[in-house]
Amino acid sequence: xxxxxxxxxxxxxxxxxxxxxxxxxxxxxxxxxxxxxxxxxxxxxxxxxxxxxxxxxxxxxxxxxxxxxxxxxxxxxxxxxxxxxxxxxxxxxxxxxxxxxxxxxxxxxxxxxxxxxxxxxxxxxxxxxxxxxxxxxxxxxxxxxxxxxxxxxxxxxxxxxxxxxxxxxxxxxxxxxxxxxxxxxxxxxxxxxxxxxxxxxxxxxxxxxxxxxxxxxxxxxxxxxxxxxxxxxxxxxxxxxxxxxxxxxxxxxxxxxxxxxxxxxxxxxxxxxxxxxxxxxxxxxxxxxxxxxxxxxxxxxxxxxxxxxxxxxxxxxxxxxxxxxxxxxxxxxxxxxxxxxxxxxxxxxxxxxxxxxxxxxxxxxxxxxxxxxxxxxxxxxxxxxxxxxxxxxxxxxxxxxxxxxxxxxxxxxxxxxxxxxxxxxxxxxxxxxxxxxxxxxxxxxxxxxxxxxxxxxxxxxxxxxxx
Amino acid sequence: xxxxxxxxxxxxxxxxxxxxxxxxxxxxxxxxxxxxxxxxxxxxxxxxxxxxxxxxxxxxxxxxxxxxxxxxxxxxxxxxxxxxxxxxxxxxxxxxxxxxxxxxxxxxxxxxxxxxxxxxxxxxxxxxxxxxxxxxxxxxxxxxxxxxxxxxxxxxxxxxxxxxxxxxxxxxxxxxxxxxxxxxxxxxxxxxxxxxxxxxxxxxxxxxxxxxxxxxxxxxxxxxxxxxxxxxxxxxxxxxxxxxxxxxxxxxx
Numbered sequence: 001x002x003x004x005x006x007x008x009x010x011x012x013x014x015x016x017x018x019x020x021x022x023x024x025x026x027x028x029x030x031x032x033x034x035x036x037x038x039x040x041x042x043x044x045x046x047x048x049x050x051x052x053x054x055x056x057x058x059x060x061x062x063x064x065x066x067x068x069x070x071x072x073x074x075x076x077x078x079x080x081x082x083x084x085x086x087x088x089x090x091x092x093x094x095x096x097x098x099x100x101x102x103x104x105x106x107x108x109x110x111x112x113x114x115x116x117x118x119x120x121x122x123x124x125x126x127x128x129x130x131x132x133x134x135x136x137x138x139x140x141x142x143x144x145x146x147x148x149x150x151x152x153x154x155x156x157x158x159x160x161x162x163x164x165x166x167x168x169x170x171x172x173x174x175x176x177x178x179x180x181x182x183x184x185x186x187x188x189x190x191x192x193x194x195x196x197x198x199x200x201x202x203x204x205x206x207x208x209x210x211x212x213x214x215x216x217x218x219x220x221x222x223x224x225x226x227x228x229x230x231x232x233x234x235x236x237x238x239x240x241x242x243x244x245x246x247x248x249x250x251x252x253x254x255x256x257x258x259x260x261x262x263x264x265x266x267x268x269x270x271x272x273x274x275x276x277x278x279x280x281x282x283x284x285x286x287x288x289x290x291x292x293x294x295x296x297x298x299x300x301x302x303x304x305x306x307x308x309x310x311x312x313x314x315x316x317x318x319x320x321x322x323x324x325x326x327x328x329x330x331x332x333x334x335x336x337x338x339x340x341x342x343x344x345x346x347x348x349x350x351x352x353x354x355x356x357x358x359x360x361x362x363x364x365x366x367x368x369x370x371x372x373x374x375x376x377x378x379x380x381x382x383x384x385x386x387x388x389x390x391x392x393x394x395x396x397x398x399x400x401x402x403x404x405x406x407x408x409x410x411x412x413x414x415x416x417x418x419x420x421x422x423x424x425x426x427x428x429x430x431x432x433x434x435x436x437x438x439x440x441x442x443x444x445x446x447x448x449x450x451x452x453x454x455x456x457x458x459x460x461x462x463x464x465x466x467x
Numbered sequence: 468x469x470x471x472x473x474x475x476x477x478x479x480x481x482x483x484x485x486x487x488x489x490x491x492x493x494x495x496x497x498x499x500x501x502x503x504x505x506x507x508x509x510x511x512x513x514x515x516x517x518x519x520x521x522x523x524x525x526x527x528x529x530x531x532x533x534x535x536x537x538x539x540x541x542x543x544x545x546x547x548x549x550x551x552x553x554x555x556x557x558x559x560x561x562x563x564x565x566x567x568x569x570x571x572x573x574x575x576x577x578x579x580x581x582x583x584x585x586x587x588x589x590x591x592x593x594x595x596x597x598x599x600x601x602x603x604x605x606x607x608x609x610x611x612x613x614x615x616x617x618x619x620x621x622x623x624x625x626x627x628x629x630x631x632x633x634x635x636x637x638x639x640x641x642x643x644x645x646x647x648x649x650x651x652x653x654x655x656x657x658x659x660x661x662x663x664x665x666x667x668x669x670x671x672x673x674x675x676x677x678x679x680x681x682x683x684x685x686x687x688x689x690x691x692x693x694x695x696x697x698x699x700x701x702x703x704x705x706x707x708x709x710x711x712x713x714x715x716x717x718x719x720x
Binding site for chain 1: 575
């Protein structure tokens with residue numbers, strides 16, 4: 001691995017520039033905060049109303065206590081800032097991006113990746129995108145790749161049709177929070193039959209302390225189109241909690257294919273509470289490839305609603321929970337048409353006092369025929385105080401549907417480590433290599449540029465958890 | 468003089484003394500064989516030299532070219548040139564032999580130096596040709612689902628790549644049929660040379676028909692009780708071990 005094209009490693013991401021925001025909604029969340037955001041963004045009334053309604057829903061919903069994690073209670077909503085922006089419109093040229101932001105993304109290697117293998121890039125710094133560009137050839141085919149704010153103003157007819165339809169405001173407390181204060185995120189529309197060969201990438205960067213990033217992404221792949229979208233995220237390590245609460249909605253029309261790849265590498269003070277779901281229409285395919293490294297607590301269950309006949313849904317996920325971290329991840333597959341198939345493959349690693357939880361929901365109602373689900377979840381425990389939990393909830397009614405569920409928990413044995421040490425690897429290197437071996441079959445499903453980086457991230461995490 | 472010297476070694480596992488004052492010198496360029504009945508402490512000796520954490524050294528020294536290695540971590544000993552071919556090699560699921568060896572070779576480079584991939588593969592294939600191995604072999608995960616013979620061949624390939632100064636082969640012949648034994652022995656023989664000391668640990672004389680040692684030692688109850696040339700192995704084959712164990716029956720475990 002002599003060449004690394006992505007620099008997402010923690011030490012590289014752990015820096016910040018002094019804040020000088022032109023727009024700051026201040027601490028705490030009230031209707032005034034929401035109105036401030038709507039004013040600054042110059043949004044139409046329907047969005048302002050949508051936000052204010054969402055705020056009510058957020059306030060009326062209790063914290064999700066059924067999630068066993070007491071850690072969520074430490075989130076203090078009135079000590080968070082909900083909107084911070086420089087007052088810049090996203091530019092199409094890196095030269096026009098303010099210097100410190102440009103430097104940030106250069107240190108993270110984004111412009112370089114863009115030149116190498118991406119069809120388009122959006123770079124978000126705190127609440128707003130500072131850069132957004134798409135290759136001309138792809139734009140000429142009618143592909144739209146822009147921020148959510150621009151989209152709701154410039155393309156209201158497509159945006160409004162799907163916005164909030166896949167994940168309604170009241171889905172959970174954090175989807176309501178996002179709906180009230182969302183800013184940034186991507187909007188993508190791929191016209192019928194257009195196959196975007198290279199990935200589109202978004203990069204989310206938190207620079208400020210005591211801040212919440214609430215991006216909102218909506219991707220629509222029209223009939224027979226194809227698209228791969230990748231997102232990366234980092235934040236410097238601050239003393240106090242930072243919140244990242246995104247909502248991502250995908251719509252795959254008849255025969256369309258969407259692959260959504262996430263490599264998150266949050267620092268260990270970030271609460272990462274994300275709702276991601278897609279609707280797959282007839283013969284469409286949605287695949288979530290999700291890698292969760294870092295954060296203090298991640299709660300995320302990418303889902304697919306299999307709405308049309310023969311629709312396919314897949315979640316491939318890797319979670320690595322190291323000391324003091326909790327990765328509560330999984331998948332949701334809602335079968336709503338005949339002959340739909342879903343596949344969930346989850347691998348988690350718990351190291352030190354880290355805890356990995358898998359939650360899976362597979363739902364096949366009685367009236368459907370020919371539906372199939374396959375679920376495999378494997379957990380690897382590194383230390384004796386590491387923890388893993390698996391909560392599969394599978395409801396399959398009726399006859400003529402098939403479900404298969406396999407789960408395993410394993411440990412790296414002391415004898416295996418001794419064997420590897422005898423070949424000259426340090427204990428830490430032996431551990432890293434074993435962990436990489438454990439996830440190897442899944443890592444191969446990530447785009448090459450990401451799989452190389454993933455291996456490096458795992459190495460870095462494992463170095464800290466032994467010895 | 469380059470050699471691996473074991474001086475009056477005493478080793479416990481828990482409260483039990485397994486090795487009871489063992490001395491032996493393995494010179495570079497020589498092949499020593501240790502034979503002995505089950506439970507005499509042969510495998511313990513190999514693991515102690517490699518630094519297995521389950522064993523406690525209560526006395527004595529192990530000097531590699533004059534340097535005591537007993538305080539070193541297993542990986543440090545390995546990088547300095549100790550290699551152990553395991554009796555029961557462990558599986559490393561999902562890690563290919565090629566990647567495993569690459570990591571092991573990389574671990575031997577000075578800090579900051581990156582292994583050159585083309586050179587590495589050139590060397591790997593060269594060694595595989597030397598050992599008459601199919602190239603597809605190294606794309607399999609280390610020892611995962613391997614037959615007994617494949618596991619031992621994998622050990623020999625690792626030894627060939629890592630080029631140790633001192634190699635200990637622990638019961639390399641166990642569980643091998645005659646064809647596999649020939650292949651593995653061929654591998655060891657091509658790796659013999661003036662720059663390498665080899666310690667063969669075996670229960671049976673059979674292996675020594677294929678890898679002819681310079682010296683043979685008999686280990687009983689944690690000690691070397693008899694040493695000789697290669698002809699000693701034949702004597703043991705015909706007479707068994709009983710005549711050597713009778714003197715100290717109580718210590719046998």
